[in-house]
Amino acid sequence: xxxxxxxxxxxxxxxxxxxxxxxxxxxxxxxxxxxxxxxxxxxxxxxxxxxxxxxxxxxxxxxxxxxxxxxxxxxxxxxxxxxxxxxxxxxxxxxxxxxxxxxxxxxxxxxxxxxxxxxxxxxxxxxxxxxxxxxxxxxxxxxxxxxxxxxxxxxxxxxxxxxxxxxxxxxxxxxxxxxxxxxxxxxxxxxxxxxxxxxxxxxxxxxxxxxxxxxxxxxxxxxxxxxxxxxxxxxxxxxxxxxxxxxxxxxxxxxxxxxxxxxxxxxxxxxxxxxxxxxxxxxxxxxxxxxxxxxxxxxxxxxxxxxxxxxxxxxxxxxxxxxxxxxxxxxxxxxxxxxxxxxxxxxxxxxxxxxxxxxxxxxxxxxxxxxxxxxxxxxxxxxxxxxxxxxxxxxxxxxxxxxxxxxxxxxxxxxxxxxxxxxxxxxxxxxxxxxxxxxxxxxxxxxxxxxxxxxxxxxxxxx
Amino acid sequence: xxxxxxxxxxxxxxxxxxxxxxxxxxxxxxxxxxxxxxxxxxxxxxxxxxxxxxxxxxxxxxxxxxxxxxxxxxxxxxxxxxxxxxxxxxxxxxxxxxxxxxxxxxxxxxxxxxxxxxxxxxxxxxxxxxxxxxxxxxxxxxxxxxxxxxxxxxxxxxxxxxxxxxxxxxxxxxxxxxxxxxxxxxxxxxxxxx
Numbered sequence: 001x002x003x004x005x006x007x008x009x010x011x012x013x014x015x016x017x018x019x020x021x022x023x024x025x026x027x028x029x030x031x032x033x034x035x036x037x038x039x040x041x042x043x044x045x046x047x048x049x050x051x052x053x054x055x056x057x058x059x060x061x062x063x064x065x066x067x068x069x070x071x072x073x074x075x076x077x078x079x080x081x082x083x084x085x086x087x088x089x090x091x092x093x094x095x096x097x098x099x100x101x102x103x104x105x106x107x108x109x110x111x112x113x114x115x116x117x118x119x120x121x122x123x124x125x126x127x128x129x130x131x132x133x134x135x136x137x138x139x140x141x142x143x144x145x146x147x148x149x150x151x152x153x154x155x156x157x158x159x160x161x162x163x164x165x166x167x168x169x170x171x172x173x174x175x176x177x178x179x180x181x182x183x184x185x186x187x188x189x190x191x192x193x194x195x196x197x198x199x200x201x202x203x204x205x206x207x208x209x210x211x212x213x214x215x216x217x218x219x220x221x222x223x224x225x226x227x228x229x230x231x232x233x234x235x236x237x238x239x240x241x242x243x244x245x246x247x248x249x250x251x252x253x254x255x256x257x258x259x260x261x262x263x264x265x266x267x268x269x270x271x272x273x274x275x276x277x278x279x280x281x282x283x284x285x286x287x288x289x290x291x292x293x294x295x296x297x298x299x300x301x302x303x304x305x306x307x308x309x310x311x312x313x314x315x316x317x318x319x320x321x322x323x324x325x326x327x328x329x330x331x332x333x334x335x336x337x338x339x340x341x342x343x344x345x346x347x348x349x350x351x352x353x354x355x356x357x358x359x360x361x362x363x364x365x366x367x368x369x370x371x372x373x374x375x376x377x378x379x380x381x382x383x384x385x386x387x388x389x390x391x392x393x394x395x396x397x398x399x400x401x402x403x404x405x406x407x408x409x410x411x412x413x414x415x416x417x418x419x420x421x422x423x424x425x426x427x428x429x430x431x432x433x434x435x436x437x438x439x440x441x442x443x444x445x446x447x448x449x450x451x452x453x454x455x456x457x458x459x460x461x462x463x
Numbered sequence: 464x465x466x467x468x469x470x471x472x473x474x475x476x477x478x479x480x481x482x483x484x485x486x487x488x489x490x491x492x493x494x495x496x497x498x499x500x501x502x503x504x505x506x507x508x509x510x511x512x513x514x515x516x517x518x519x520x521x522x523x524x525x526x527x528x529x530x531x532x533x534x535x536x537x538x539x540x541x542x543x544x545x546x547x548x549x550x551x552x553x554x555x556x557x558x559x560x561x562x563x564x565x566x567x568x569x570x571x572x573x574x575x576x577x578x579x580x581x582x583x584x585x586x587x588x589x590x591x592x593x594x595x596x597x598x599x600x601x602x603x604x605x606x607x608x609x610x611x612x613x614x615x616x617x618x619x620x621x622x623x624x625x626x627x628x629x630x631x632x633x634x635x636x637x638x639x640x641x642x643x644x645x646x647x648x649x650x651x652x653x654x655x656x657x
Contacts, residue, residue, distance in 0.1 A: 001617065001640050003621060004612075004620055004621055009623075009624035009627070009628065009629050010620050010621070010631075011630070012639060013631055013633045014612065014633075014635075014637050014638060016634070016635065017635050018633065024601075025601075026601055026603035076636055077638065077640075077644060079644075080640070081639050081640065086637045126605055126606060126607065128609075129608070129623075131611035131612075131616030132610060133611055133641055134642070158642070161646050162645060164647045165645075166647070172647075210650045210651065214648070218647075239651070240651075242650070300611075338619075340609075340619045341615025349643070349656075352615045353614065353618050356614070356615045356616070356622070357622050359619050360619045360620075363623050364622075364626040367603060367605045367628050371602050372603055373598040373599070374598060374600070376554065376598050376599065427601045447594075450592070452592050453592045454589075457588055457589045458585075460584045460585045460587070460588035460589075461581055461584070461585050
């Protein structure tokens, strides 16, 4: 994180969203909305006095998935980069009720600005790398057998990460959300939402087998006399040193049970998991203090809209569609837009890093050329034939056609006049030819596939 | 422009030749109006195959080239380059797919050969109407935007920046780090994520 922040060639633009992208390879204009932070980061030193003094202290900390509380003015997490705070406008008393204003009073550099507004900026770039990542499948909405999220001690793997993290809200102590006690028995359920056609997604999320093995290992490592049960369909450890890592979890005492958990219900202050052990061929019951679900990876919120705004496609699950599954895994169908990480499909960290470096090479390859040669097989308009009806404009999937004014000389006693004619931007045109049959006056032609050429072919076959 | 078409029929080992009588197709092609030269070769995409095209352009003063082989998705660019190396405009070239759309999907050798002849005749008619086309160039803004500041975005941004280009790393949250910043230790090495 710090390396990215300190690199002289990298400009960080956080708390900002892409609203619109126009242009084409080598020449994009990205419209960005920089959200109001209410703190002038040029003045702020990141001293943290405002965070200490903020009286609105009881907001659930989203970064920690609701474990622990935060203030209205806060950093996303203590080691945030940039290490500057911002105000969450919805919970700030000054911004919602015009009361308080303590942070403004205590700030030694007068960095607080309650009048800050969202700002729109246009940025010119030559290439775009999509790295929008993933979200977790919302298991609470569909898995009734696991309690629809009403049992506090049934949590997601990411929640467990915050519990076990030394920098997290519990300082790395694994505790139950319900009563703060250390669990002696932890059950893990894999493939929650993954590989489940009826309730979730048909795909495998790829990272869960490994992080669940890690979690089970951490339970055995951190809690004395603990039990870690892992309910699985398969154990997939296809990666360098992955199988060895799984064996390490087994050797540490993690108990792997092959079967899908059919129901979780409370018994006293424990949770009961009913399942079948398909290797024994009999039903089993396990009592656990804490249940951790390995939930599926899904495309990050807003990712599909962003793809539409830029103009490339997504697959049936909403992940970004690569141009070719084997030969072009970092490219999209939009030239100059590349893919990195889980936005293209579920991925673990090593694969993500590899793809990100690959996408970077694609960008560098593009930038290493002095200028870009374009395919000449594009559409052209014969302006003298064009009636300016505009039918071709919405048909073009690349937004390459627009109506432009054209000065005509006039005749038959008429003076010069201006009329609309279609114009093709040959940099945007991909030569698909969709516009050609739409043109009623046959003013549009695709170079290399002109009407004359196609008629010659048909004549050769039929005459 | 003179009408001097060269037709090159590929055998693709036995991929095409087992189902299409390539000799017969070439023989037929040489009778078509405008065709100055027609021949077959085992692998037209190979170096000697491409050299055959280049040499034939000079030897027979060809102005247009038709290659009957596989899908243009496979080798259109290969043959355009060969045609250009032979000294004529790379767009004075047509490709006929007699593999995916013929030999691989038919069994009757006589019918498949007749279909290949039809396809070659069509391409010869078309290529005679081709016009030389020129590639144009567009400038490149040598600055990249990476959308998303997680591990993928940070890695991509760092690699582009290391290569000496400007990068904007855009993140919708107030800090970069993404999901990775929420993780504790990471498999399989158990090193720290943050």
